Amino acid sequence: MDALPEFQVLHPTTVDEVVAARKEHPHSRMIGGGTDLLVNIRRGIEAPPVLIDTGDLQELKTVEATADSITVGASVRLTELAQHADVQAHYPVIAEAAESIAGPTHRNMGTVGGNICLDTRCIFYNQSEWWRTTNDDCLKTTGSMCHVAPKSDGVCFATFSGDLAPGFLLFDGEIDLIGPDGRRTVALQDFYTGYARQDGSTGDGKNYMAIQPGEMVLRVRGKNTPGLLTAYDKVRIRRSIEYPVAGCAVALKRDGDTLSDLRVAFTGTNPRPVRLDGTEALTGGPLTEETFTALDDLCKDQLMSMKTTFTPGHYRRRVATQMAKRLVQRLFDEGA
Numbered sequence: 132m133d134a135l136p137e138f139q140v141l142h143p144t145t146v147d148e149v150v151a152a153r154k155e156h157p158h159s160r161m162i163g164g165g166t167d168l169l170v171n172i173r174r175g176i177e178a179p180p181v182l183i184d185t186g187d188l189q190e191l192k193t194v195e196a197t198a199d200s201i202t203v204g205a206s207v208r209l210t211e212l213a214q215h216a217d218v219q220a221h222y223p224v225i226a227e228a229a230e231s232i233a234g235p236t237h238r239n240m241g242t243v244g245g246n247i248c249l250d251t252r253c254i255f256y257n258q259s260e261w262w263r264t265t266n267d268d269c270l271k272t273t274g275s276m277c278h279v280a281p282k283s284d285g286v287c288f289a290t291f292s293g294d295l296a297p298g299f300l301l302f303d304g305e306i307d308l309i310g311p312d313g314r315r316t317v318a319l320q321d322f323y324t325g326y327a328r329q330d331g332s333t334g335d336g337k338n339y340m341a342i343q344p345g346e347m348v349l350r351v352r353g354k355n356t357p358g359l360l361t362a363y364d365k366v367r368i369r370r371s372i373e374y375p376v377a378g379c380a381v382a383l384k385r386d387g388d389t390l391s392d393l394r395v396a397f398t399g400t401n402p403r404p405v406r407l408d409g410t411e412a413l414t415g416g417p418l419t420e421e422t423f424t425a426l427d428d429l430c431k432d433q434l435m436s437m438k439t440t441f442t443p444g445h446y447r448r449r450v451a452t453q454m455a456k457r458l459v460q461r462l463f464d465e466g467a
């Protein structure tokens with residue numbers, strides 16, 4: 132479908148009004164800047180009858196970033212986050228990630244809530260309705276098989292590509308939600324469920340978030356650790372405007388010649404943003420070739436890029452790993 136279908140847009144000014152509107156319109160969807168949702172609607176991927184705009188919710192438009200913690204409202208636009216002096220000073224990884232999203236006009240419209248809840252992507256999914264139908268659809272829409280992994284046994288491997296989540300994962304991020312049953316806070320690590328390895332994880336590229344029907348994201352938060360140095364890097368096909376081939380966020384601490392803290396997170400590799408498990412074992416000594424070999428092993432084990440983009444899966448994993456190594460070396464040198 133090339134033309135947009137009919138829908139109604141509501142513009143609540145308080146969170147309570149959103150909750151009431153969602154109760155009244157159970158098939159409604161939240162809309163921030165619409166830079167992803169409207170594309171999906173135009174492609175006939177979804178057709179919500181009612182969109183609830185988060186743009187007039189003043190209470191969700193604040194950014195608080197101190198040396199200790201960061202809290203960002205869901206309605207904050209990406210440009211504001213990228214240019215916020217306190218975020219740049221205390222959380223460069225988050226400012227850099229925001230600055231790397233899409234192009235300037237998307238960042239002027241796109242919101243933090245929309246980026247955190249970004250739909251997963253796949254070359255068999257982000258296509259016109261005509262294209263998808265001609266190719267028998269797939270598990271993420273109305274089809275019965277996955278074209279990326281035909282033997283996937285019901286698992287979708289569509290990739291999470293939002294740039295903000297890895298940075299917040301480094302700071303043990305939490306997400307505040309509100310819905311018909313009230314407010315709740317979830318660790319960002321648990322908010323994303325789509326690991327998709329058939330190892331007992333609860334979600335995949337189709338069911339990749341623990342958000343419940345009628346819920347919305349209010350804020351995303353993180354806690355800092357004194358002395359952490361952080362940075363974000365991303366490889367993309369068109370540097371001016373593009374989803375990540377892979378994105379990498381690193382935080383580390385150097386005490387003298389000792390690597391005393393190391394955190395690494397990725398986007399664009401799995402059906403969820405991945406914070407690497409096991410990086411503590413790489414700390415407590417100097418940064419050596421052995422550290423990088425061990426980091427390589429963690430990436431090989433935990434990054435499972437599939438052929439969901441135009442670049443091969445193994446290439447994306449190698450790019451992601453290489454970015455992580457470069458960022459670790461750079462930040463360690465800066466900490467001298």
Ligand SMILES: Cc1cc2nc3c(=O)[nH]c(=O)nc-3n(C[C@H](O)[C@H](O)[C@H](O)COP(=O)(O)OP(=O)(O)OC[C@H]3O[C@@H](n4cnc5c(N)ncnc54)[C@H](O)[C@@H]3O)c2cc1C
Pocket residue numbers: 160161162163164165166167168169170185205206209231232233234237240241242243244245246247248249250292293294295346347348349372373374375
């Ligand atoms: C050409 C192009 C390039 C892009 N490149 C990138 C890129 O490099 N990196 C990247 O991360 N993204 C990229 N994007 C996607 C998008 O622009 C950004 O991710 C943006 O941050 C999405 O925010 P939004 O407010 O526009 O989301 P919307 O499109 O409004 O919403 C996205 C999803 O989030 C849900 N949602 C929105 N707000 C809330 C809320 N408060 N609570 C619950 N659910 C909510 C919506 O229902 C929808 O499912 C690109 C898009 C385009 C068109």
Ligand code: SF4
Pocket residue numbers: 252253254255256269270271272276277278279280286287288289336439
């Ligand atoms: S990974 Fe498979 S099921 Fe998921 S969107 Fe792609 S083709 Fe469809």
